[in-house]
Amino acid sequence: MKMVTPLLASLLAISACVTAGVCEAATKAKPKPLPTYKASFDCTSPQASAEKLICHDAQLARMDLELNRLYLLALTDEHSVPRPNKVEIDQRFWMESRNRCGAGPQAKTCVIASYAERAFQLRQGSAIARTKDPSRLTEGPLAYRCAGFNALVAATFFTVEPGVVFLKWANSSVTLNQVPSNSGTQYTGKDYKGSYSFWQIGDDVFFQIPGSGQMSCAAEPVG
Template identity: 80%
Template sequence: MNMVTPLLVSILTASACVTASLCSAATKPSPTYKTSFDCTGSQASVEKLICHDPQLAQMDLELNRLYLLALTDDHSVPRPDKVEVDQRFWIEARNQCGSDPQAKTCVIRSYAERAHQLRQGSAIARTKDPSRRTEGPLAYHCAGFSPLIAATFYTVEPGVVFLKWANTSVTLNQVPSSSGTQYTGKDYKGNYSFWQIGNDVFLQIPGSGQMTCAAEPVG
């Protein structure tokens, strides 16, 4: 007859409890955040990513706010009917990020660029709504650099800035900084940095040292 001592029973019970706890933690679903679309049904892999990521969910809500405002702007460029068509194509392109090895980076870039387009094309989308999470586009002139830099900011957590000049654009992510607000990123050309310290702005792009920049007057 096999006899199991009380001590062994206690050990086995504790082990089972620990295992069950670990399994429960491992299978615990991640939080679902509010977005412009329904997260309860079946979605594309990118939509699932957005639903469970607080930064992306905030970017999605803000982008939808800008889009709805642009639709009300008869003076938007392009016109509202074209804005609607462009939005459908943009959603299809955003969803393609699901096949990107760095899916979240791809989605952030997609939202940042689309927000820049909507704000640039519609004065109504640029209105100073207290709930807004975007700013810009603002123009900067950097010493020793001819093209103006257009910058659109996503004031989510962490923040994002979309920079565009000439035929180049780049999306940078906010990083911890002991002073000011700093954004960094990279592409196939190299590393980028955009740093705001009070009224001072600094930009570094591949092949260039740090440049001092000044905001151009708006309007």
């Protein structure tokens, strides 16, 4: 009786694999599971597609925790505008709106914009939410007066990675995302009107909206 050597066994296995046409599938590495991050809700059983996205995205998870921190502070502020009971109602409506972002290719953009605008609302309405907590990941709203632009521009920043800024003026608003820059901090984005840019270089601020050249802006005192 002939002994099957290890080398012969390997050759036989390769031959069988080729014959069966399964070599490539067998050698393909299994996809690694996505990391799970801490959020304000239970990431072991997220309910909505937007929640699943947040749980597996470091930037969104940090925005979620910061937004929840702002919300809890606003609930303690008897002088908040609106009042705490209305803040609670608004938060429920906001969560429903955020969850409608779904899971499509634009879902993350939608979720970021949702968090940015809600952070602006909570910080604008509550002095307690604007307290200088060392753990905070938001700043603002800060006001800027831009040359040749009639309206004040209010800016609320999310200091996550990459950063996000929500800008509001008159009846318009836009959420911009931080992009690599050789100088200062630059945020860009677009909507159906066109492209926007907000650029901070030291104390200098520049803002550009669709159909306009770059405007030089100066910070103004807030409240």
